[in-house]
Structures are given as C-alpha cells and as structure tokens.
Amino acid sequence: MTDTAADPRTVAEAAALLRAGRLCAFPTETVYGLGADATNADAVLSIYETKGRPRFNPLIVHCADMQMASMLADFSPLALRLTALWPGSLTLVLPARKGNGLADVVMAGLDSVAIRIPDHKLALELIAAVGRPLAAPSANPSGRLSPTTAEQVRRGFAGKVPVLDGGPCRAGVESTIIQVEGDRLVQLRAGAVARREIERRLGVTVELAKKGGAVAAPGMLASHYAPNAQMRLNAEPLAGEAYLAFGDAPDFGGVMRNLSVTGDLHEAARNLFSMLHELDAAGVGVIAVAPVPEEGLGEAINDRLVRAAAPRE
Numbered sequence: 198m199t200d201t202a203a204d205p206r207t208v209a210e211a212a213a214l215l216r217a218g219r220l221c222a223f224p225t226e227t228v229y230g231l232g233a234d235a236t237n238a239d240a241v242l243s244i245y246e247t248k249g250r251p252r253f254n255p256l257i258v259h260c261a262d263m264q265m266a267s268m269l270a271d272f273s274p275l276a277l278r279l280t281a282l283w284p285g286s287l288t289l290v291l292p293a294r295k296g297n298g299l300a301d302v303v304m305a306g307l308d309s310v311a312i313r314i315p316d317h318k319l320a321l322e323l324i325a326a327v328g329r330p331l332a333a334p335s336a337n338p339s340g341r342l343s344p345t346t347a348e349q350v351r352r353g354f355a356g357k358v359p360v361l362d363g364g365p366c367r368a369g370v371e372s373t374i375i376q377v378e379g380d381r382l383v384q385l386r387a388g389a390v391a392r393r394e395i396e397r398r399l400g401v402t403v404e405l406a407k408k409g410g411a412v413a414a415p416g417m418l419a420s421h422y423a424p425n426a427q428m429r430l431n432a433e434p435l436a437g438e439a440y441l442a443f444g445d446a447p448d449f450g451g452v453m454r455n456l457s458v459t460g461d462l463h464e465a466a467r468n469l470f471s472m473l474h475e476l477d478a479a480g481v482g483v484i485a486v487a488p489v490p491e492e493g494l495g496e497a498i499n500d501r502l503v504r505a506a507a508p509r510e
C-alpha cells in the first residue's frame with residue numbers, strides 16, 4: 198500500500214478500487230465501514246491486516262438488496278420477517294448458504310454469516326456499482342473508537358486508506374446484531390435499533406445473549422472502542438478530568454461535551470463516538486462519564502461505554 202491514498206471523489210471511483218481488490222472506506226448510516234469485495238479472499242485479508250484485527254473475528258457482509266442477500270444465506274420465515282427493517286441498522290446472523298461465493302475468511306470459519314442492507318444512499322449505490330457484497334467492519338484500527346466522519350477514518354489509519362466521504366453518520370453507533378436460531382431471536386450486540394423497538398414493530402421477542410457463556414459475537418471482547426484516555430463511568434468529573442455529560446449539566450469549567458442536553462438517546466448515540474474522539478484529541482488523561490439511562494438506545498450506548506472503560510489488555 199502507498200503511504201497516503203487518494204480519496205475517491207465519486208461512487209464510480211470507489212467501486213473501481215473495490216472491484217480491483219483494494220480497500221475503500223465508505224459511509225453507512227451507523228458508522229464508516231472499511232470495505233472490501235467479500236468474494237475476494239486477499240481483499241478481505243487486507244481488512245484484517247489494516248485493522249490489526251484478530252483472525253477469529255468475522256465480518257459483516259453488506260448487500261444492496263434482498264436479491265443479493267438471499268444468495269448468501271438461508272432466510273427462514275422468521276428471518277424474512279426481520280428483513281422488514283431493511284434497509285436499516287440491523288445485522289442478521291443466519292446459516293450461510295453452501296457455495297455462496299464469499300471468501301471463507303469473511304465468516305472466520307463459522308457456518309453462519311452476518312448480513313445487513315445499510316440505509317445509506319451512497320453505501321447502496323456503491324455496493325450496486327461493485328455488483329458484489331462488501332465485507333466491512335467499522336473503519337478503525339482494531340479496539341479503537343468507531344469513526345462517524347471521513348476525517349476520523351483518515352486520522353485512524355494515518356491517511357493510508359481511501360475514504361468515500363458521505364459526511365457525518367446519522368446513527369453514530371453500530372448496527373444491532375440479531376442471530377436467528379430456529380424460532381429464537383438472540384441479540385448478540387445492542388446497536389442503533391433498540392431491541393424493544395424491534396419487538397414492538399415486528400411483534401417478536403428478542404432474547405439477550407447469555408452473559409459469561411461462550412462469546413456469541415466473537416468481536417465482543419471486553420476491552421473495545423477504547424479511547425486513549427481512561428474512563429470513569431457514572432461519575433462526576435474531578436479536577437483535571439474531562440467530562441462527558443448527559444442531560445442538563447452545569448458547565449464545570451473543564452473540557453466537557455454533552456451527549457444530549459435534552460436527554461435524547463438518539464442524539465446521544467449519534468454523538469457518542471465523535472465526542473469521545475474530541476475529548477481524546479484534547480489530550481486528557483481521564484474522562485468522567487455521566488450516567489445514561491439503560492432504556493431504548495441507552496442499552497447500546499452503555500454497552501460501548503462499559504467496553505471503552507474496561508481494563509486494557
């Protein structure tokens with residue numbers, strides 16, 4: 198790879214890179230993805246290399262439409278019911294179809310595959326222009342904060358990865374991952390669509406993955422999404438610390454961001470990674486984080502905060 202990569206200016210330019218087996222970061226409504234042709238094993242391997250991602254951690258495959266998605270996995274009637282939320286911030290883990298053409302490294306040896314159709318115009322145009330599904334983890338070095346702007350992607354990879362710029366991401370937190378196991382739905386990762394909203398909109402029951410069991414989504418390592426600063430959760434800031442507030446909070450006179458002054462969990466999810474990036478960029482040693490209610494999107498926000506605060510390996 199060259200030292201710095203020229204960014205594609207159009208979807209067609211980005212598609213040409215991907216078709217040639219190169220990486221290209223692209224926007225989705227959740228976070229930026231580091232994309233590669235999911236049918237090209239070398240291209241997919243360079244995702245793992247570029248991110249420094251452990252090989253056992255499989256990737257989400259992004260499709261342009263149901264026609265593309267149905268080639269890759271077996272959709273049971275229950276799975277089909279969930280696709281009512283596509284395009285959208287929901288990833289389904291389904292039994293992989295034999296001979297689906299995906300590079301084995303995408304699924305990291307599992308017999309299931311994680312699929313989503315993102316709700317983002319540029320992403321959908323890009324996948325359609327490539328004409329193949331795109332493997333794309335969040336476009337950050339492994340274990341670091343997920344990027345919600347093109348600039349954060351460039352900084353994370355020191356300008357070595359080309360980025361299709363689509364402006365800031367709407368949702369700002371990764372997709373919700375649900376595994377369909379027979380007649381059961383198990384949430385492997387809380388994300389941009391709240392579990393309760395899925396249940397309410399589709400009339401289904403979504404279970405939580407058992408804590409402490411085998412790690413269901415192999416990517417769910419304890420320490421993840423880590424900023425450089427240490428984090429203290431459910432805390433008031435001490436002198437010298439930065440403060441990530443939520444809801445009505447007085448200016449405490451130090452480095453501070455507020456996830457949502459009005460206590461809106463959607464706004465908080467959208468701001469979460471950007472504000473952690475900003476506080477990190479300010480060079481603070483410790484970030485105190487106000488409590489965020491564990492309801493609706495608060496489940497996903499708190500999950501990311503707990504991981505960001507976990508002891509580093």
Ligand code: TXA
Pocket residue numbers: 225227228229230231254255256257288290304307309310311333334335336370371372373374385386413414415416417
């Ligand atoms: O919003 C998102 O989901 C973003 C955008 C770019 O689409 N992508 C994303 O990908 O967050 P990534 O690679 O950072 O997270 C994918 C998660 C990992 O925790 C991985 O272990 C899990 O999905 N996963 C992938 N395939 C799986 C499978 N077959 N079974 C269980 N978990 C799987």
Ligand code: MG
Pocket residue numbers: 334335343
């Ligand atoms: Mg990630």
